[in-house]
Amino acid sequence: MSGFAYVVRDGKVESPPLKQALGLRADLVWIHLTTNDERAKAWLDGEAGLSPYVIEALTAAETRPRCDSVGEGAVINLRGLSSEALAASDPLASIRMYALGGCVFSVTRKALNALHPVRAQVEAGAILDPGDLIAALAQAITEELDPMVAELGDSLDDCEEHIASRSAFELRHSVNRTRSQAIGCRRFLNPQRAALEKLAAMPGEWLREDDRLHLSAAADRAARMAEELESIRERAALTHETLTDLRAEQIDQRSLIIAVVAMVFLPLTFVTGLLGMNVAGIPFAHEPWAFWGVVWFCVVIAVVIAAYFIRRHWFQR
Structure with a gap:
């Protein structure tokens, strides 16, 4: 004290x-x-x-x-x-x-x-x-x-x-x-x-x-x-x-980007997976232009899907 x-x-x-x-x-x-x-x-x-x-x-x-x-x-x-x-x-x-x-x-x-x-x-x-x-x-x-x-x-x-x-x-x-x-x-x-x-x-x-x-x-x-x-x-x-x-809005924005990217690549994954099967009878398998044809086909699909989302204003908050 x-x-x-x-x-x-x-x-x-x-x-x-x-x-x-x-x-x-x-x-x-x-x-x-x-x-x-x-x-x-x-x-x-x-x-x-x-x-x-x-x-x-x-x-x-x-x-x-x-x-x-x-x-x-x-x-x-x-x-x-x-x-x-x-x-x-x-x-x-x-x-x-x-x-x-x-x-x-x-x-x-x-x-x-x-x-x-x-x-x-x-x-x-x-x-x-x-x-x-x-x-x-x-x-x-x-x-x-x-x-x-x-x-x-x-x-x-x-x-x-x-x-x-x-x-x-x-x-x-x-x-x-x-x-x-x-x-x-x-x-x-x-x-x-x-x-x-x-x-x-x-x-x-x-x-x-x-x-x-x-x-x-x-x-x-x-x-x-x-x-x-x-x-x-x-x-x-x-x-x-x-x-x-x-913070919730940032999470929603990131989730939206992930969802759009996933939806763009989903059909591409299907196409590449289908054509990548190791079985006989795949069309154009022996053609010299087949690889680039598939690549351009995937590019067109990706552009079409991205244009659809842009037109629907999915990227605007």
Whole structure:
């Protein structure tokens, strides 16, 4: 288990050890743990003295974005991008927070990219209370997610633009990857929007009016990204269907060519097979022009059959 702590008092920022930060009275005490084992539960129970409900919310193995009122405080779970490799079905790392008065406890199980800029803001003295901290985290998460969603849209635009010029297998792989990422992110952005909206409307003196405005802006941005991801998912499904139809059309075209070639050579095979029998009585077998006569006869048959298929527009798609 590792972590850090910040104490903001009268505009001054300190970073004491975790144990020393507990119980301090200040404008903001932020205690963060990075862990995925049972030691976090023991520390939050024994050292921090949090309630079992809050400890379970902070250390649960699986979480979705949420916001629940707990007494005079709130439990908030958010999801953001991570520098670690995550599963396609769960592509966003979680941060679980408990805010009460001037104190915020937060826990992450995977590295969260948004923590770095928020820590920089705290050290620069730009974050002064719990409302500022949570609003800054929400804004940092949504600002990082926005380019990722735009990149998914651009990737799908590229697939749609080159749908006729690139191989169907390559495009289907790219479309499936984009669709999978969009579905994985959309799972969390809709509840994240709802959690931020609920937090912005939650009563409490630790949330100032500007904090609520920032949270509402982050919720609106999350809603827009969720709508964009839904659009990407639907477009990816349509593109996949188009590629499937294109592949089926290519197979039909090739099958048609094979069928035409087979029908051209079928009578020729019959003629050559008939004349190639090793029996007596084959007409013109001893004539010097017989070979070239059979060749020209086969050529005429092939031309007639090909002309028939051309006249019937079999080669036009």
